[in-house]
Amino acid sequence: MQMNILSSRLSLMIALLLSAGVAGAQDIQKPGVNSPTSFAIVVDQNTYSQAKKEIDSYKNAVEKDGLGTYIISSNWKNPEEIRSVLKKLYNQKQSLEGAVLVGDIPIAMIRDAQYLTSTFKMNQKVNWQRSSVPSDRFYDDFQLEFDFIKQDTARKDYFYYSISPAGSQKINMSIYSARIKPPVIAGKDKYQLIREYLNKVVIEKSRENKINDVFISTSHGYNSESSNAWAGEQLAFKGQFPDLFRPGNQVKFFSFLNETFLKFNLLSALKSKDLDIAIMHGHGDTDIQLVNGYPYVSNPQGSIENLTRYLRAKVRDAKDAKRDVEKVKEGFVKSLGVSMGWMDNAFDPKVIEADSIFNDDLDIHVKDILSAKPNARFVMLDNCLTGSFHLDEYLAGYYPFSGGNNIVAIANSIGVLQDLWPDQLMGILQHGSRVGNWFKHTAYLESHIMGDPTFSFTANTDFDVNKAITGKNSVAYWKTLLSKPDADLQALSLVYLARLLDSKALSALLKKTYLNSPYETTRMQAFQLLERLDNADYQEILISATKDPYEFIRRNAVNEISERGGKEFIPALINMVVDDYHSERIGYKIRTTLPFMDAETSKKQLEDQVNADRLVHFEKSKADLLKLVNYSEVKVKGIIDTILDKSKADKVRLYDIMTMRAYRYHQTIPALIQTVKDQTNSDAIRIAALEVLSWFPRSYKKQEIIALCKEIEQGESYNQELKKQAKKNIGIFL
Numbered sequence: 001m002q003m004n005i006l007s008s009r010l011s012l013m014i015a016l017l018l019s020a021g022v023a024g025a026q027d028i029q030k031p032g033v034n035s036p037t038s039f040a041i042v043v044d045q046n047t048y049s050q051a052k053k054e055i056d057s058y059k060n061a062v063e064k065d066g067l068g069t070y071i072i073s074s075n076w077k078n079p080e081e082i083r084s085v086l087k088k089l090y091n092q093k094q095s096l097e098g099a100v101l102v103g104d105i106p107i108a109m110i111r112d113a114q115y116l117t118s119t120f121k122m123n124q125k126v127n128w129q130r131s132s133v134p135s136d137r138f139y140d141d142f143q144l145e146f147d148f149i150k151q152d153t154a155r156k157d158y159f160y161y162s163i164s165p166a167g168s169q170k171i172n173m174s175i176y177s178a179r180i181k182p183p184v185i186a187g188k189d190k191y192q193l194i195r196e197y198l199n200k201v202v203i204e205k206s207r208e209n210k211i212n213d214v215f216i217s218t219s220h221g222y223n224s225e226s227s228n229a230w231a232g233e234q235l236a237f238k239g240q241f242p243d244l245f246r247p248g249n250q251v252k253f254f255s256f257l258n259e260t261f262l263k264f265n266l267l268s269a270l271k272s273k274d275l276d277i278a279i280m281h282g283h284g285d286t287d288i289q290l291v292n293g294y295p296y297v298s299n300p301q302g303s304i305e306n307l308t309r310y311l312r313a314k315v316r317d318a319k320d321a322k323r324d325v326e327k328v329k330e331g332f333v334k335s336l337g338v339s340m341g342w343m344d345n346a347f348d349p350k351v352i353e354a355d356s357i358f359n360d361d362l363d364i365h366v367k368d369i370l371s372a373k374p375n376a377r378f379v380m381l382d383n384c385l386t387g388s389f390h391l392d393e394y395l396a397g398y399y400p401f402s403g404g405n406n407i408v409a410i411a412n413s414i415g416v417l418q419d420l421w422p423d424q425l426m427g428i429l430q431h432g433s434r435v436g437n438w439f440k441h442t443a444y445l446e447s448h449i450m451g452d453p454t455f456s457f458t459a460n461t462d463f464d465v466n467k468a469i470t471g472k473n474s475v476a477y478w479k480t481l482l483s484k485p486d487a488d489l490q491a492l493s494l495v496y497l498a499r500l501l502d503s504k505a506l507s508a509l510l511k512k513t514y515l516n517s518p519y520e521t522t523r524m525q526a527f528q529l530l531e532r533l534d535n536a537d538y539q540e541i542l543i544s545a546t547k548d549p550y551e552f553i554r555r556n557a558v559n560e561i562s563e564r565g566g567k568e569f570i571p572a573l574i575n576m577v578v579d580d581y582h583s584e585r586i587g588y589k590i591r592t593t594l595p596f597m598d599a600e601t602s603k604k605q606l607e608d609q610v611n612a613d614r615l616v617h618f619e620k621s622k623a624d625l626l627k628l629v630n631y632s633e634v635k636v637k638g639i640i641d642t643i644l645d646k647s648k649a650d651k652v653r654l655y656d657i658m659t660m661r662a663y664r665y666h667q668t669i670p671a672l673i674q675t676v677k678d679q680t681n682s683d684a685i686r687i688a689a690l691e692v693l694s695w696f697p698r699s700y701k702k703q704e705i706i707a708l709c710k711e712i713e714q715g716e717s718y719n720q721e722l723k724k725q726a727k728k729n730i731g732i733f734l
Contacts, residue, residue: 026085031068032060037097037470039454040070040089042082047103048073050191054198055102061205062454068094079106079138079159080148087142090174097470098176098436098453099139103194105179106157107390108138111149113163114661115694115732116171116445118417121661128152132160134390134413135445140177143168158390165724169731171443176436178408178449179389183397185370193401201452204377204407210458211430213274214244217254217266219282220293223418226584230255232551233422236520239487240427243460250274256292261361263291263368270374273405276457277429278376281422284383286394289364307338312346312355319347366398373404377455378435380410382422387411387448400451408435408451416446419555419585421524425495427488432459437469441495468492475500487519494522498529511537520550527553531560534698539568546572547579555586562593565666566700567601574605578614581621594625595632596664602629640671643689650682657685660692669693669701673708679717687721694729706733 027045031038039062041055048055048071059069072085082105089096109132114120122131129152137144138161145167152158163169182193216237223229234253238244244251252269256262270278283290294306311332318328329343345351379399381387386395387409396411424442429435436453459465468481475497482493494513498506507530514526527545530538542564545557558576561569573593581587594602603626610622642648642656657675660668675681675689690712693705712718712726 026072026074026081028085029059029071031063031070031094033063033066033068035066035068035094036467038068038070038089038092038094040072040086040096040099041102042086042099042105043071043073043102044104045073045075047191047194051103051195051198054195054202057202058198058452061202065205065454065456067097067454076104076106078151079108079161082106083139083142086139086175090142095470096175098178098434098440100178100180100453101136101139102180103190104157105181106159107134108136108146109133109152109158109160109390110135110138110146110445111160111162113445115169116163117414118420118444118446120414120446123658128160129155129158132158133445134388136177136179136448137171137173137443137445140173140175140440141168141171142174143172155390163728165727165731167731169728171445173440173443176434176440176449176453178436178451178453180400180451181389181397182401183394184392185398185401196403197401197451200405201407201455204405204455208458209276209377210460211241211276212244212249213272214241214250214277214279215252215254215266215269215275216279217262217281217291218256219262219280219289219291220256221290222282224584224588226551226586228551228583229555229585232520236524236550236552237423239519240423240521241430243430257296259292260295261292263361263364266291266364267368267372267374270376270379271372271404273375275376277378277380278374279380279423280382282383284381284386284395286385286388286391287366289381289383289386289395290362291364292362304342307336308342309355309358311336311338311343312351315343315346316352366393366395369395369398370402373402374399375405377405377407377457378410378429379406379408382412382416382420384412384415387413387446387450389413389448389450396450406451407455408449408453410439410447410449412444412446413448414446416444419559419589421528421552424521425488425491425525427486427521428465428492429457430460431463431465431489432456433465433469437466441492463489465489465492482513487521490517490519490522491525494525494529498532503533503535507533507535507537511541514541515544520553523548523550524553524556527556531698543569543572546576551583551586554580554583555589558586558589558593560698562589562596562664563696563698564700565596565664567598570597570601570605571609573597574602574609577606577610577621577625591625591628594629595636596666598667599629599633636665636667639665640668643668643671643675646681650685653685654688657688657692661695664696664699666696666699666701669696669699669704673704676708676712676722683719683721687725690722690725690729694725694732697733702733706730709733 041059043055055071059071062069070089076082086096086099111124111132113133117133120133124131138146145164146161147164149160149162180194180197182190185193218230243249254262254265259265269275280289295302297303297306315325315328318325329340332338333340381396388394389397390413396409399406399409425438428438434454434456435449439449478493478497482490484490494510497509501509510526510530514523514530517523527541530541542557542560545553548554561573573590576586576590606622606625610618639656639659642653672689672693676686696702696705709726709729712722
């Protein structure tokens with residue numbers, strides 16, 4: 001009798017879905033347990049046929065954790081089919097909290113949405129496979145809207161969409177999502193890899209495993225190799241995970257400065273069967289994690305080895321490029337004052353082999369991951385491109401599918417900003433948060449989970465953080481949680497209070513929290529949320545933040561000053577030259593921010609503050625900064641002249657206009673507004689100028705931009721493309 005009822009309900013659901021216009025037929029298996037929220041396993045029919053036993057076991061394992069789970073299988077034709085089903089499940093009483101996409105699931109390639117990424121600004125006229133963002137926000141953020149463009153002719157699983165102005169222009173994930181998509185591994189088919197992975201997940205879910213073994217690593221060139229940035233992260237991490245720093249637990253910090261070939265230390269640590277979390281900072285690509293550069297040495301022999309290795313590489317490059325090798329060598333003799341003999345062995349086979357091995361040992365490659373079989377259950381890679389899941393081979397995918405105990409890898413499908421908050425809210429993982437419930441608070445368009453998003457560590461307290469995140473809780477509930485002595489539970493409380501309180505009450509709470517919290521990450525969360533209010537309290541806190549003990553907050557303060565550009569922030573910015581210029585990443589940020597600020601005010605503050613009353617041996621740094629300001633003043637004037645000069649070719653003007661997508665020259669905003677309004681300009685020029693204005697959402701001139709966009713929306717003299725962009729701009733700004 002029960003089976004008949006179940007079958008009837010299943011048939012009814014399928015009928016309802018089909019009657020609602022969902023393309024194609026889906027087989028939907030309903031949850032076997034009642035739970036406040038639900039989870040969906042979305043799988044293509046071939047994969048389900050090949051791994052049915054393992055997928056069914058995975059469903060049962062998730063349900064043993066108390067999360068009712070659907071299995072939805074079909075021969076999926078396009079991403080809309082899946083999004084439609086997930087939205088319907090999300091809107092049910094037993095609301096969907098997350099989904100995992102297993103096997104061959106269509107890939108949404110998003111365009112016209114680079115402001116939703118951390119830093120991606122590629123020219124969209126280049127190859128669409130490269131200039132689009134592979135993103136599962138298509139499947140997990142239902143406030144975003146997308147306009148279909150086309151299906152790729154070569155890669156039939158790629159579907160191109162433009163972000164629509166009709167939906168939200170900010171990421172606010174409705175559910176979490178993840179991919180179980182194995183990369184190509186010689187000798188194994190993808191179905192075998194999925195079966196092996198799911199068997200591992202089921203076993204891991206049956207284990208008790210509290211977080212008690214973690215490592216964090218940093219690689220060469222990352223965050224300007226700043227020692228203060230690295231130290232700040234370690235101090236903040238202790239606030240997030242205090243138990244890790246007590247006897248009986250283990251936390252390690254690896255720097256590329258520790259070893260010439262740090263990758264062997266990292267791979268050894270990853271092999272440890274006790275390792276819970278590995279957080280790995282660095283640059284990278286689809287098939288590599290960059291770890292070391294040439295050794296930093298002060299002894300003569302080491303310096304000579306670095307130089308000769310460099311010269312040999314350049315000579316070989318010259319030969320490969322069919323250049324005159326002898327001329328290249330003579331050039332180095334003249335420019336560097338080296339002996340010709342230092343390059344004589346560049347083509348010796350044994351030397352070539354030794355150099356090749358040396359260079360290979362500097363970084364982590366796919367073959368290294370396959371050999372090491374990482375056991376860290378949770379790995380976070382903040383490198384560029386390692387999470388390019390749309391490719392057949394992508395480095396992050398080898399972590400969960402290499403045969404070790406890794407369950408989850410977090411990675412990025414495109415290039416990513418270095419200055420991201422590395423460990424945001426990560427402390428909630430020690431309270432048993434499902435990885436997906438953590439991830440949904442931190443993701444950009446390019447961020448992705450590779451593996452099981454329902455994975456969680458055993459909670460170290462009896463607080464149910466998943467229930468807190470997925471439930472509908474009151475202000476009183478979150479304020480009670482805010483009083484707990486836990487950095488990231490407090491930060492999480494602020495996130496949800498920001499959704500419930502009116503702006504006045506929220507502003508007062510965030511300001512109070514920032515000024516009084518001893519926790520670095522709680523202060524950072526308050527600072528970040530207050531920034532969104534953009535009010536007098538925030539302006540006050542922004543100036544205070546330039547002196548915060550936590551380097552990451554100070555660094556973000558500089559960045560926010562660059563985004564705003566107002567004269568009132570220049571004294572605090574120049575004070576950082578006096579107090580904090582030795583912090584490498586902050587020094588870099590100051591140098592990139594000064595060109596965006598008012599030149600006369602900047603020069604006056606440099607004269608008033610950077611002097612012998614406060615500093616010793618400051619003359620060169622001051623002269624360099626004054627030179628930078630003067631140079632930038634001339635450069636910006638030239639950019640403005642080019643933008644307004646209709647005698648110049650559109651190509652020339654567009655080049656300078658598009659500069660503002662990466663550089664916040666607030667000084668150009670009046671010229672850009674004038675360009676948009678001027679009907680004698682070409683449509684291409686006007687639309688480009690309006691689009692780059694969308695990159696100034698926090699500028700002190702933003703009200704002028706908003707006024708322009710409202711004028712365009714309401715005016716009759718502007719075409720539909722301008723109206724569409726104006727609507728998008730307002731969505732970004734407000």
